[in-house]
Amino acid sequence: MDSPKNGNEEVVTIGEVAITLGLTTRTLRYWEEVGIIESVQRSDGAVRGYTPYTIRRIKFIMKLKELGLTIKEMQDLYTVYGEAKQTERMIPRLVEMLDEHINLIDAKIANLSSLRKDIVDYRKRIAQKLADSVEGKRMA
Known part of the structure; x- marks a missing residue:
């Protein structure tokens, strides 16, 4: 996944992440809407993208989904995780x-x-x- 840098982090486009992880861009946008992942604007102002941290988070969400957790449960986990990322x-x-x-x-x-x-x-x-x-x- 070759992507431009955003600050110090590499930003991967939503399309690249979707293809690499076998998801749809619609799924990723939905997860953003419900607040379990965040995207960043690419430095060139083009389409949204994801940092390595968010990509790891997406993989974690995929595993939780596979284990049967609901979106609501994932939202609860994210709330518990909090801004402090603890x-x-x-x-x-x-x-x-x-x-x-x-x-x-x-x-x-x-x-x-x-x-x-x-x-x-x-x-x-x-x-x-x-x-x-x-x-x-x-x-x-």
Whole structure:
């Protein structure tokens, strides 16, 4: 990603970031709108771009999204992280959120397991009725 410098930091265009990370520019703009990332104006005044810090943040957001966190949860994390950029304030909240997601997944797994058992039992009963019906017709 070759990009102009903004102050001391290299700024990568929104298009380059989107292509490199497999996102759409629309997604990146939306994340800006909801306040979980920020762009900077390129030094040449052209399209917006992202600093290396923001690109790392985008990758972190992608991972959180993959883990099931919502935009609202990410906004909450960003608020906890705060202007001081204190990771040690964010980590306990992130752990709490991940624990909540683990509990939800465990509940879903339990429900799916129960549903699977019900379906297997029902299938056995139906298959037995079919077998009994076929056998009864042969005997007649």
